[in-house]
Amino acid sequence: MTETARFSRTKQARRTDIRRENERLILEAAEKVFAEAGFGGATIQLIADMAGLPKANLLYYFPTKEDLYRRVVGNIFEIWLQAAEAMDNAPGPVEGIGAYIDAKMEISRRHPHGSKVWASEVMHGAPVIQDYLETTLRDWTEGRVTVIRRWIDEGQMAPVDPRHLLYMLWATTQHYADFGHQIETLNAGKPLSARQWAEAKESVKRIILTGIGALKG
Amino acid sequence: MTETARFSRTKQARRTDIRRENERLILEAAEKVFAEAGFGGATIQLIADMAGLPKANLLYYFPTKEDLYRRVVGNIFEIWLQAAEAMDNAPGPVEGIGAYIDAKMEISRRHPHGSKVWASEVMHGAPVIQDYLETTLRDWTEGRVTVIRRWIDEGQMAPVDPRHLLYMLWATTQHYADFGHQIETLNAGKPLSARQWAEAKESVKRIILTGIGALKG
Amino acid sequence: MTETARFSRTKQARRTDIRRENERLILEAAEKVFAEAGFGGATIQLIADMAGLPKANLLYYFPTKEDLYRRVVGNIFEIWLQAAEAMDNAPGPVEGIGAYIDAKMEISRRHPHGSKVWASEVMHGAPVIQDYLETTLRDWTEGRVTVIRRWIDEGQMAPVDPRHLLYMLWATTQHYADFGHQIETLNAGKPLSARQWAEAKESVKRIILTGIGALKG
Amino acid sequence: MTETARFSRTKQARRTDIRRENERLILEAAEKVFAEAGFGGATIQLIADMAGLPKANLLYYFPTKEDLYRRVVGNIFEIWLQAAEAMDNAPGPVEGIGAYIDAKMEISRRHPHGSKVWASEVMHGAPVIQDYLETTLRDWTEGRVTVIRRWIDEGQMAPVDPRHLLYMLWATTQHYADFGHQIETLNAGKPLSARQWAEAKESVKRIILTGIGALKG
DNA sequence: AATGAATGAGCATTCATTCAT
DNA sequence: GATGAATGAATGCTCATTCAT
Known part of the structure; x- marks a missing residue:
């Protein structure tokens, strides 16, 4: 394994970590909001706020409200x-x-x-x-x-x-x-x-x- | 009791009947829609359609969505x-x-x-x-x-x-x-x-x- | 024809006039905006502003941008x-x-x-x-x-x-x-x-x- | 000319080739997309997809949509x-x-x-x-x-x-x-x-x- | 009392662009 | 140089509610 490859693998791994962590934050917030307001009453803004992420970032992970649900x-x-x-x-x-x-x-x-x-x-x-x-x-x-x-x-x-x-x-x-x-x-x-x-x-x-x-x- | 008064009372009664009937229709429809879509997912338009009344008429009987709920x-x-x-x-x-x-x-x-x-x-x-x-x-x-x-x-x-x-x-x-x-x-x-x-x-x-x-x- | 009927027809007629006039205003503005910006570049807000109507009112007449187009x-x-x-x-x-x-x-x-x-x-x-x-x-x-x-x-x-x-x-x-x-x-x-x-x-x-x-x- | 310099020149040349080729791909795709959708209807994502490049890479060559246009x-x-x-x-x-x-x-x-x-x-x-x-x-x-x-x-x-x-x-x-x-x-x-x-x-x-x-x- | 017309406030989603590596 | 990740700023559209008659 070359140095480059090793570095690359590390970068990839770090990205995966971030992704996993953000998905976890979002899913946790979403579960709470969907439970408390129902699908129709829940808003992406509220879920994003609760997860501490911008709304657009949430939609980067889950393209639609329904996907998230x-x-x-x-x-x-x-x-x-x-x-x-x-x-x-x-x-x-x-x-x-x-x-x-x-x-x-x-x-x-x-x-x-x-x-x-x-x-x-x-x-x-x-x-x-x-x-x-x-x-x-x-x-x-x-x-x-x-x-x-x-x-x-x-x-x-x-x-x-x-x-x-x-x-x-x-x-x-x-x-x-x-x-x-x-x-x-x-x-x-x-x-x-x-x-x-x-x-x-x-x-x-x-x-x-x-x-x-x-x-x- | 004058003719007018009697007529008036009758009209009054008819109005009450209509009101009662319309309220019944609305409540029946609302129960179904709220059950199937939740408060947030329910729309007044849908309830009105199901009750067979114009939306504005429904809001005449129940001033807000929350009142109806x-x-x-x-x-x-x-x-x-x-x-x-x-x-x-x-x-x-x-x-x-x-x-x-x-x-x-x-x-x-x-x-x-x-x-x-x-x-x-x-x-x-x-x-x-x-x-x-x-x-x-x-x-x-x-x-x-x-x-x-x-x-x-x-x-x-x-x-x-x-x-x-x-x-x-x-x-x-x-x-x-x-x-x-x-x-x-x-x-x-x-x-x-x-x-x-x-x-x-x-x-x-x-x-x-x-x-x-x-x-x- | 009773007074009521005549009055009703008048009210109806007035409504129709308003509708026609608003549709004309919207279509005129829309033609200009679609011509100058293309379908994708045109915005309902711009058309509404040009027609002097709130955006939501425009959408009351033409439910979607495509319908208007x-x-x-x-x-x-x-x-x-x-x-x-x-x-x-x-x-x-x-x-x-x-x-x-x-x-x-x-x-x-x-x-x-x-x-x-x-x-x-x-x-x-x-x-x-x-x-x-x-x-x-x-x-x-x-x-x-x-x-x-x-x-x-x-x-x-x-x-x-x-x-x-x-x-x-x-x-x-x-x-x-x-x-x-x-x-x-x-x-x-x-x-x-x-x-x-x-x-x-x-x-x-x-x-x-x-x-x-x-x-x- | 040192070995390093010669190697460097070669790498430079290769870079230039890649740049030229990528620009060509992008411009070709952009022409098609702008023609078919108009400026407003065209999206950088679509052009990038058609050119087979990541969106961010396209914007590396042409900093804004307008530049490309x-x-x-x-x-x-x-x-x-x-x-x-x-x-x-x-x-x-x-x-x-x-x-x-x-x-x-x-x-x-x-x-x-x-x-x-x-x-x-x-x-x-x-x-x-x-x-x-x-x-x-x-x-x-x-x-x-x-x-x-x-x-x-x-x-x-x-x-x-x-x-x-x-x-x-x-x-x-x-x-x-x-x-x-x-x-x-x-x-x-x-x-x-x-x-x-x-x-x-x-x-x-x-x-x-x-x-x-x-x-x- | 009843209702077509009108609208402010939001909502999900898109997108050009920027960031970070 | 190249590119996944991130995001501010819209955009089309919805909807409860109000207006006017």
Whole structure:
């Protein structure tokens, strides 16, 4: 490797670093703004201000508002899918569903904005992620339905409808992110403490796992 | 009463009728548009078109976009509160919570747009209904917490955290409205049938009531 | 007719007047700006300023820049077609072509902006009026070719190629509009006087009519 | 001369070559883009893409869009002036004007883009080449007027106004470039063939030379 | 009461140009 | 010398709201 080449590689690397860092700043700001104002109510100016970049620079990284939004929604979907793996390879519902609830609750806690963007996207008819819903999500759901059916057949849980159970899992865990403001207001205006988050997790797990007959109350 | 007065009263009445009818048309259209596009994405023109009125006429009834939005959100809150009454005066959780779930599921089915507007409002930090949350909703919640605590004390159900139980009730029932599009997509693209709605209700009730030890699995 | 109806008709009429007047103002300004700056270089703001209207009002009349441009180009085409009628029903080339040259020269004098917009449009590949070229203009051209052929057959003029003759007529007459600025510069910086316009017409007519053997030099 | 110096000279030469080649590529692309979109509609990005160079590199050679445009217009003016020489030193109008028409028609055929850029520049009021018009072009024109007057005095042609004759020559020959798209459309959508170009030249020459009494019809 | 016309304030996006290496 | 990155200054267009009748 020549000196020139080495220098060149360094320059390239530095550029990549800057790009990555700026993209991170933008995506973080965008997630927040899209969550708080919706797609239509969000403005590129606001996102740029929050990221500390000129508007035109933001548009240099993400050519259109929609491109940026797509990336934000895509990121959440990724995180969401990773959590889904918690359910696989578990011997039974207590471990599988328990771990899934834990993972989803943790996402609600760590990525409340992302969850809201996802909720908003679905509520508006999923204009951007309809294909995800019809492919990845549908496949994943069917896979999980099979697993749950097996647990039922094995007598590890009561014969509940697997789909409605999944909806309940999604609804309950995401509620802590999507309706976080309402929960906070009912919690004397304060965010849930670590202890309260732990209680929430336990409550959800106990009620659902007991409810499906996997835990003996 | 003179002829003129009588005629005048009649005209007055006709005017009131027209006003009421137009307001109904507008609110109906607005609920749909706000639900589908969010506050920021909704346009007065679109609402007016859907209501079949000129834009300027709509603004004659509701002077600003925010005024209209307030009324829409207020309407949903009303409906939501009525359903809450189902929980009162019940001898125990099976009847009380069961009836509440039934009522909330029915609202999700009959007023999916309203539920979405409510969700959207809360997700955006409740700029318009913050006072409702801090007064009416907080009071109602505390009342219900008391009722649930009594049932627990009476041994009618397991000692679950009443607040987390309420969140689960809200989350689960509203999910069928707010995430209706996702559910429909996972249901082969078709809306839930009457039978599927019934199954949903039963699933939710059985799991939760069993989960809190009110029903013996 | 009732008073109400009459009043209503009057109001309607007044509105129509305002609309017509504003459209006229806008189209006049637009023709000038499009001619002087081209489609890409023209700005709605400039046109609006020149018409003495707020930009948003202009866009109320013509929803897009392209719509406005289309109308401007369409107007010129109309005028151009009317002049073409001068050539019909003439007993021979001296009267027919002579009248056509007179008409086209007069258009160059009265509507120099329009001619430039047309020229610019054609130079840019006729993105907007390609259909006109392929239908109306093609048909008109073929009709005139037939007429010229007949005059040739009747011995009223020399056997020149009718198409190239038409191109020469268009080129020569429109040049006085399209290259008016160059002509003015070569005319000591002053616009052509009425006398000079008359000389131009006569020169063009004499050279062409003599050139095709219709006039005996 | 040291080794270093010799090496340096070679490197210098190579640089010059690259510079010349890149400038050529840019000017060629710019001529096309300016012709097709006008100054306002042209974008540096498009020119750079067409030249196969990064935008920033193009601006390294031509610091501003206007600089580049100036060079393009200047080039055309050069070509245009060269053709003008065809008219000098001819014994009479048949040779002089005939050769001029041939030369200008050939330019229209070989450099249609350049002709359009020139036309566009003049139509927009010659913001860039006004000084050329007032010096070089005015002088050249007066020289040619003198020549034509002499031919008239010598009885070699009819007493036509020399200026209007020149305008006709310019108009007619440049029309084949500037309105090439229209001509192509009227030619069944196909570019003029070599034969048709020859016919065009002959038609123009015969009509004009006959028209001014230089050729006996 | 009702509504066509009008408009100020913004918005997403474009683009020539500058910066930094 | 060459070029990715960055940006100020528009630009076309939208939209809630106001005006005038």
